[in-house]
Amino acid sequence: MEQMEQGILGYQKYLSFFRMRFLAGMQYRAAALAGVVTQFVWGAMELLMFRAFYQVNAEAFPMTREALSSYIWLQQAMLALFMTWFLENEIFQTITEGGIAYELCRPTDLYDMWFFRSMASRTSKAVLRCLPILVIATFLPAPYGIVLPEGFKAGLWFLITTLLGFLVVVAFCMLIYIATFYTNSPTGIRLVAASMVEFLAGAVIPLPFLPKGIRQVVELLPFASMENVPLRVYSGDIAGGEIYIRAGLQLFWLLFLICLGKLLTKHAIKRVAIQGG
Amino acid sequence: MRLYLKFFVIHLKGAMQYKVSFLLVTMGQFLVSFNVFLGMYFLFSRFHEVKGYRFSEVMLCYATILMSYSLAEMFMRGFDMFATTIGNSEFDRILLRPRSSILQVVSGRMEFTRLGRMIQASIMFAYGVSASEISWNYEKKITLLLMILGGTVIFGCLFIIYASICFFTLEGLEFMNILTDGAREYGKYPLDVYGKGVLRFCTFIVPYALFQYYPFLFLTGRSDQELYMLLPIVGCLFLIPCYLLWRLGVRHYKSTGS
Numbered sequence: 001m002e003q004m005e006q007g008i009l010g011y012q013k014y015l016s017f018f019r020m021r022f023l024a025g026m027q028y029r030a031a032a033l034a035g036v037v038t039q040f041v042w043g044a045m046e047l048l049m050f051r052a053f054y055q056v057n058a059e060a061f062p063m064t065r066e067a068l069s070s071y072i073w074l075q076q077a078m079l080a081l082f083m084t085w086f087l088e089n090e091i092f093q094t095i096t097e098g099g100i101a102y103e104l105c106r107p108t109d110l111y112d113m114w115f116f117r118s119m120a121s122r123t124s125k126a127v128l129r130c131l132p133i134l135v136i137a138t139f140l141p142a143p144y145g146i147v148l149p150e151g152f153k154a155g156l157w158f159l160i161t162t163l164l165g166f167l168v169v170v171a172f173c174m175l176i177y178i179a180t181f182y183t184n185s186p187t188g189i190r191l192v193a194a195s196m197v198e199f200l201a202g203a204v205i206p207l208p209f210l211p212k213g214i215r216q217v218v219e220l221l222p223f224a225s226m227e228n229v230p231l232r233v234y235s236g237d238i239a240g241g242e243i244y245i246r247a248g249l250q251l252f253w254l255l256f257l258i259c260l261g262k263l264l265t266k267h268a269i270k271r272v273a274i275q276g277g
Numbered sequence: 278m279r280l281y282l283k284f285f286v287i288h289l290k291g292a293m294q295y296k297v298s299f300l301l302v303t304m305g306q307f308l309v310s311f312n313v314f315l316g317m318y319f320l321f322s323r324f325h326e327v328k329g330y331r332f333s334e335v336m337l338c339y340a341t342i343l344m345s346y347s348l349a350e351m352f353m354r355g356f357d358m359f360a361t362t363i364g365n366s367e368f369d370r371i372l373l374r375p376r377s378s379i380l381q382v383v384s385g386r387m388e389f390t391r392l393g394r395m396i397q398a399s400i401m402f403a404y405g406v407s408a409s410e411i412s413w414n415y416e417k418k419i420t421l422l423l424m425i426l427g428g429t430v431i432f433g434c435l436f437i438i439y440a441s442i443c444f445f446t447l448e449g450l451e452f453m454n455i456l457t458d459g460a461r462e463y464g465k466y467p468l469d470v471y472g473k474g475v476l477r478f479c480t481f482i483v484p485y486a487l488f489q490y491y492p493f494l495f496l497t498g499r500s501d502q503e504l505y506m507l508l509p510i511v512g513c514l515f516l517i518p519c520y521l522l523w524r525l526g527v528r529h530y531k532s533t534g535s
Contacts, residue, residue, distance in 0.1 A: 038455050042462075045459065056327055188305055191302065191306070191308065192304075198312055
């Protein structure tokens with residue numbers, strides 16, 4: 001009984017971290033408005049570009065146009081959930097400037113705490129930005145707007161795979177933070193991680209646009225378990241039994257990344273050097 | 278100008294003090310724009326052309342924009358980081374010195390890590406120049422040069438606008454990214470790819486098309502209008518409203534007092 005109580009209390013601890021960061025993130029409304037405008041223009045330009053390619057050769061198009069439009073608008077709306085370059089400077093500073101000493105004094109698990117913290121700042125950003133984009137995108141004319149998900153099942157699985165993909169992103173970013181323990185100059189790792197992962201996750205062009213062979217390999221990587229799955233489940237581009245395989249793969253990578261992250265954190269804390277004071 | 282050169286040397290020496298970090302960031306910069314290239318490469322391997330432009334021609338176009346953007350970012354970084362200059366009252370000190378404020382802001386910061394992008398742009402130039410069947414006479418060479426220089430000026434202007442807005446507000450400035458980062462991202466294709474509306478905006482509101490689209494038509498032989506060659510110079514007129522905005526901003530300046 002006591003253990004169970006402790007378990008619940010332990011969980012509450014992280015939940016309040018989540019709430020704190022979430023509320024803090026909600027304060028930046030002007031930034032959010034500017035973000036919405038930016039994302040909207042981005043999405044529109046992306047669609048116009050793909051339109052030009054569509055006019056060249058409609059048959060070489062690997063997705064339907066509606067599916068592509070939904071993909072792009074959802075991607076823009078949920079940018080904050082899925083972009084690996086949304087990293088928190090504060091965490092890097094904590095590590096490089098010695099604030100880590102205080103963090104280690106807390107009766108909390110470092111990995112869990114940062115995990116919840118990243119989740120919170122991402123969701124707070126996304127909540128402020130996603131609705132206006134989605135609403136406007138709904139009213140756009142036929143092949144350019146966002147359509148409803150392919151049936152109830154697709155909608156449900158979209159939510160599930162979104163959650164999974166989101167957690168995979170957070171778990172991956174944790175690895176970037178942890179790498180800072182080992183190098184102390186995170187800029188290089190950050191840039192490389194941000195750029196290569198962006199491509200492999202399907203943020204530059206959706207993965208179906210890659211040529212055969214390359215595509216099959218890329219789709220097995222953990223990066224394809226991020227935004228690639230939910231955005232394509234939504235429009236029925238991934239359907240039927242394939243959904244279960246992809247979701248299973250997401251779950252596998254999620255567990256793998258979390259285990260790896262926890263192991264590395266443990267190892268890093270043992271040999272951590274506190275920088276200055 | 279001599280003062281500027283002096284600053285230039287100092288910044289260069291400063292950057293060279295941290296060689297490893299410099300190299301890593303430069304490489305990172307290279308990779309960041311490299312995935313844009315990958316995306317284009319795979320799209321072209323599937324579709325072969327867009328609006329009648331071949332891969333080599335589009336490479337040339339992207340190289341121009343990437344090069345001018347990186348040049349502008351390297352030398353105009355001071356304007357890009359202007360929010361902090363106001364925030365920590367550095368600008369008070371600038372106003373006290375007997376030199377023009379623009380010169381001081383510009384020479385206050387230089388970002389040599391942008392070389393990473395320039396390397397990529399140079400490679401794409403090399404490919405574009407050799408693979409596209411353009412006969413390189415004098416006029417075409419000058420056109421290309423003017424395109425890059427014109428682009429650098431326009432992007433520089435946008436950084437000045439960004440800094441000028443900082444005088445009035447520090448909130449929600451993210452939208453300026455549309456005009457700078459957005460233009461770099463989407464200027465990779467000749468602007469008419471995006472349709473008439475976008476092209477019109479880029480001709481009359483923010484004159485990207487004057488250094489990208491029109492001279493590009495002349496360069497690839499799609500148009501015989503030799504006048505197009507000189508349009509990047511016309512685009513430089515964009516400096517005037519930007520300078521006026523900057524002046525207005527400076528007059529409006531109130532120190533943060535810290």
